Structure formats: C-alpha cells, structure tokens
Amino acid sequence: MKFSVLILLSMFSGLAGAAESMPSEKPDTLDDRVKACIICHRDADKINRDAYFPRIAGKPAGYLYNQLRNFRDGKRYYQPMAILLENMSDEYMLEIAQYFASLPYTYPEPVVHTLSSAEVRSVETLINSGDPARDLPACSACHGEALMGVRPYIPGLLGLPHAYLAAQFGGWRNGGIMRGQTPDCMSKIAKKLTQEEVNAIALWLPGQPVSGQLAGADVLTPELVQRCQSILSESEGVTQ
CATH class of the missing domain: 1.10.760.10 (Cytochrome c-like domain)
Known part of the structure; x- marks a missing residue:
C-alpha cells in the first residue's frame, strides 16, 4: 500500500x-x-x-x-x-x-438495461415523484428535470457508469473508503432506499439518453434548500 x-x-x-x-x-x-x-x-x-x-x-x-x-x-x-x-x-x-x-464532455451512448417493466415503473416513480411516505424527494427535484444537475453544486446523474453509481450508493448506505463519517443529504436519502431499489436505479440511469443542460439554483424548492443547507452554503460564491 x-x-x-x-x-x-x-x-x-x-x-x-x-x-x-x-x-x-x-x-x-x-x-x-x-x-x-x-x-x-x-x-x-x-x-x-x-x-x-x-x-x-x-x-x-x-x-x-x-x-x-x-x-x-x-x-x-x-x-x-x-x-x-x-x-x-x-x-x-x-x-x-x-x-x-469549463471543459466540454462527450457523453457515452446509453447502455441497455435488463430491468423488468415493474422495476422500471418503480424507478421512474422515484425519479419523478419520490416517495413522500418515506420522506424521499424525487431525484429530479434535486438533480433537475433533465437529471443533468443544478448549477453550481449538484451534479447530474446521466452518463455515469453502473459500477460508479453502485459504489457511490454503497458508500452512502454503508460507509466506505470513499465516504467519510460526516452524513450529507444523499447519505440520508440512500439509507431510506431498499437494496433492490438501489440496484435498479444504478442500472436504469446509464440507460437514459443525455439531453438538456444544467439547471439553475432557482429550481430548488425552499424545503430542498433547507435539507441540503450544508452543501449549498459550502458553494457560496461559486458561479459555475
């Protein structure tokens, strides 16, 4: 080592x-x-x-x-x-x-997933509507309607490899080498998802075509701004 x-x-x-x-x-x-x-x-x-x-x-x-x-x-x-x-x-x-x-990036082509119709419906519900009963916001509410991220502090979800997405969720849910002990809003959200939902999301996202641009910070609701206060405050003064 x-x-x-x-x-x-x-x-x-x-x-x-x-x-x-x-x-x-x-x-x-x-x-x-x-x-x-x-x-x-x-x-x-x-x-x-x-x-x-x-x-x-x-x-x-x-x-x-x-x-x-x-x-x-x-x-x-x-x-x-x-x-x-x-x-x-x-x-x-x-x-x-x-x-x-500031660098341009050419996104990879979507990868065909092997999810069932029921799994796809479940993922798309989480992406677009979340699950209020579990206090889970929609993924699109934080990462933008196009899932391309929100300027300047929230990254997009598309064009990422399955291995990376799975590892990130594992780190948020269980702690891991790439994650410290300080919880953030994603770690709290990931822990409310089932392992089956995590697996399905990590397969569904790489299969989506990339379109659209980063959204502006004004798309975030006051509730989400409060929820991720630590992330937003750390980015004050950053404009890109």
Whole structure:
C-alpha cells in the first residue's frame, strides 16, 4: 500500500507543488498542472464505461470544489486524494474546479438495461415523484428535470457508469473508503432506499439518453434548500 501511494505521489507532485513558482523552461499553465488528474479521471475519448473513477469534466464547479475540500478535510476519505490535497489552498482548489467545470464532455451512448417493466415503473416513480411516505424527494427535484444537475453544486446523474453509481450508493448506505463519517443529504436519502431499489436505479440511469443542460439554483424548492443547507452554503460564491 505504501508503495502504491509513493507512486501516486510521484505522479501528482507537479500538481501539489504548483502553487510555488520555480524557474523552468517547461510550460506552467493550469492545463499542464492538472494532467495528473487525467491519470484516473481520464479524457472522454478514453473512458471505460465500467470504470470506478468518475469523469470530472463538465461537472458543476461548486460540486467539484466541495469534493476537493471534503477529501482534504477528511469529510470524504481516499488516501491518495487526501495526501495530494492536504496542503492545497481553497483558492487553488477552486481554480482547479472551475477549470474542469469549463471543459466540454462527450457523453457515452446509453447502455441497455435488463430491468423488468415493474422495476422500471418503480424507478421512474422515484425519479419523478419520490416517495413522500418515506420522506424521499424525487431525484429530479434535486438533480433537475433533465437529471443533468443544478448549477453550481449538484451534479447530474446521466452518463455515469453502473459500477460508479453502485459504489457511490454503497458508500452512502454503508460507509466506505470513499465516504467519510460526516452524513450529507444523499447519505440520508440512500439509507431510506431498499437494496433492490438501489440496484435498479444504478442500472436504469446509464440507460437514459443525455439531453438538456444544467439547471439553475432557482429550481430548488425552499424545503430542498433547507435539507441540503450544508452543501449549498459550502458553494457560496461559486458561479459555475
């Protein structure tokens, strides 16, 4: 484990130390500094739809910024990310977040799922209506009607691989290597879903065609703003 961390630290050294300007003939642009990120969060034309690591290009800047801060501050935990970010300033992380948010992204084609008609109806009910009896808001109420996310802090749900979605739900429901001990609104929601519903949602989402754009923050109801207060307040001042 220590050996693998040393390898990652070696690859990331240019990014972690970029805040200090050193005389060099090599280019020192943000494009060059973030190349280390692409080792895991690969370019759109190289992404494997079964990969665990998510794409970060084109996601809302506030969301990316929050995740970087959470890794640095221990709210989420993954050792290579924690080490990479431990001495990075908020300002520099925001610059990185805004860089990746500005990048275009070509979404993969939908994947045909194997869900039954009853499972599809159940998922679509959760997506569009939620379940008030369990205090479950509709997925579209938070992530936008097109499920493309809400600027600047809520990510979209489409174009993500099944493996990543399943792992994220597992982390929210049970705790895991990529999730810290600080609960957020998604962890509370995920724990109210059954395992069968989680499995069906993680299969249904990659099968949906991608269309539409990020929604504006004004689509969120006052109840949802209150519910995810910690996420929204952390993104104050971020516009992308």
